[in-house]
Amino acid sequence: MIILEQLKMLVNLAMIDGSMAEREKTFIKKIGMAHGFPESSVETLFYNQHELIMPDKLTADQKFNFALSLFQLMKLDEKLYQPEIKFCGSMMEKLGYKKEVVGEFMLSAKSEVMTPEEIDSLKKITASYLITN
Secondary structure, three states, X not given: OHHHHHHHHHHHHHOOOOOOOHHHHHHHHHHHHHOOOOHHHHHHHHHOOOXXXXXXXXXXXXXXXXXXXXXXXXXXXXXXXXXXXXXXXXXXXXXXXXXXXXXXXXXXXXXXXXOHHHHHHHHHHHHOOEOOO
């Protein structure tokens, strides 16, 4: 299930510093609940690191959504840590992006609600970094 893998990825990022802040938990729960996961099911993910299995055949939109949620979560506490940036870079490669895309997401992704225009603009910019086979 694609959304479950996305939630696990977000949990792993949130736990990189050894603890998960309430704002991070709330962000992850909102994503899960928006996709039909009960809050209690999402909360069970908060207690462990997870093996990350990147789903096969993600669409470009799904890859973008994974990436955007990662960078929004990372920016949530308004502090950027090297291990978080490194983790996001690694996930970008697993999603099929060139490493250089990290800079675009760092500059343009916002932790607060983004307008549809902002999201669409970022999607267009980052699409050129997708590696096509």
